[in-house]
Structure formats: C-alpha cells, structure tokens
Amino acid sequence: MDDLAHVSFVNTEFLQKNGLTVKNVLDYFFTSPFYLHFGGATSLNEQRRRGQIEDPFASEFVLLAANEDAKEGRVETSVFVIQRRSTVPHEAFYVISGSIYKAPEISELMGSALCQAALSAAGILKKQLEAMRQKELPDLPSEGRLESEPSEPSEPTWPAWCLFETKGPPAWLLAEAKLAAKVPR
Incomplete structure (x- = not known):
C-alpha cells in the first residue's frame, strides 16, 4: 500500500453505529x-489516547475544515479536511460522504497542470x-504582381486567433491596450 493516491477507505460499521460529525471524524x-x-502509532493523537507523555516533535492529525452538512451530521453530503502536521503542514486527507481519500501533493497538481x-x-x-500547409501560395504572373485567387482550404476546427489570423479574445486586446498606454514613447 505504498501508493495511497488511488485508495479510498470506508468503515461502514463505524458509520452505521456512530454516524459522522466534527466530534468523531478523527476517531473515524x-x-x-x-x-x-502516515505515523499514527507515534502521533500526538495516539500518545494522548494512551495517556503517554507527549513528544513535542511528534506529528498530529487535526480537523482543518468541515462543511455545514458535516457540522450537522449529514454523512451523505459531508466534507471534512484532516491534516497531518508537526512544525509544518504535511499530508492532507478528505473525508467525503464517509469515504477517506489522500489529497494530492501540490507538486503533483502543478505537474499535472x-x-x-x-x-x-x-x-x-x-x-x-x-x-x-492547407493554404496555397499565390502564383506570380509575368508582370510581377501577385494574383489573389482565393483557395478553398478546409475550415480549421480551432478559433482564428489560434491560427494567427486575427487578434486574440477581447480580454487580451484590452490588456494589450492598457499595457501600451503605460509604456512611454
């Protein structure tokens, strides 16, 4: 179980017996x-549960956030965020409708994006x-002037601005105009 990014966990017995609220989500x-x-056996949570002396360098699992349905105990629409932290935050976990998932690392999200x-x-x-490549080059007549007989290329499926035929979307044009106004000439 090294790669927990694709694992979810549900304890149906716990959910049926206790439900799920902000008061018991950590127990769940x-x-x-x-x-x-992720070190639960040596965490501050476990040390407290056993009545042991707390190690100040041990990590701790804390409830970071919960939606309104979670606060009201509605399991089917509840969302909780749990985080493991010591001096700095570490892994985060989601509990969505009773299923627990490990949240992806920021580096994974950035890499994917x-x-x-x-x-x-x-x-x-x-x-x-x-x-x-679909556009034909115009013929050069003997006088040296270019004739512009329109060729009939197939319609591209991308917007014209992606093909450098027109300027970008209006938001880009506005930003471009504001930038040009700020530059002294």
Whole structure:
C-alpha cells in the first residue's frame, strides 16, 4: 500500500453505529490505513489516547475544515479536511460522504497542470501548422504582381486567433491596450 493516491477507505460499521460529525471524524480517521501509514502509532493523537507523555516533535492529525452538512451530521453530503502536521503542514486527507481519500501533493497538481498546458500548446501548434500547409501560395504572373485567387482550404476546427489570423479574445486586446498606454514613447 505504498501508493495511497488511488485508495479510498470506508468503515461502514463505524458509520452505521456512530454516524459522522466534527466530534468523531478523527476517531473515524484513526480506523483508516492512512492513519497507520502516515505515523499514527507515534502521533500526538495516539500518545494522548494512551495517556503517554507527549513528544513535542511528534506529528498530529487535526480537523482543518468541515462543511455545514458535516457540522450537522449529514454523512451523505459531508466534507471534512484532516491534516497531518508537526512544525509544518504535511499530508492532507478528505473525508467525503464517509469515504477517506489522500489529497494530492501540490507538486503533483502543478505537474499535472504543466503537462496539460504542454499538451494543449502542442495541439495548437499542430493545428496552426496544418492550417498553414492547407493554404496555397499565390502564383506570380509575368508582370510581377501577385494574383489573389482565393483557395478553398478546409475550415480549421480551432478559433482564428489560434491560427494567427486575427487578434486574440477581447480580454487580451484590452490588456494589450492598457499595457501600451503605460509604456512611454
């Protein structure tokens, strides 16, 4: 169970017997494999439960947030956020409708967003290249003037601004105009 990013946990017996509220959500979390995997046996929570002397360097699991339904004890629409922390915050966990999940790390989120952006940029560039290849070069007549007989390229599926045929969306144009107004000439 090394990769807990794709694991969820539900203790139906606990939920049927106790429900789920802000008062017992940590007890519910303590029954999960997440608690054990992330140092629950040596945590401040466990030291307190056993009446032991508290180690100031031990981590602690705390309830960070709960939605209104969680505060009112409605399991089916409840959302809780639990965090493991010591001197700095560590892992975060979600309890959504009684199911416990490990929240992704910020580095994972950023990596995923950057990957999506790169894939999107590659797609835009590919479409631009396709559109440029579809356009025919005009013929040069003997007088040296260009004739402009319109060729009929197939319609690209991307907006024209992605193909460098028009300016960007209005919000971009407005930002561009504001920036130009600030630059002294």
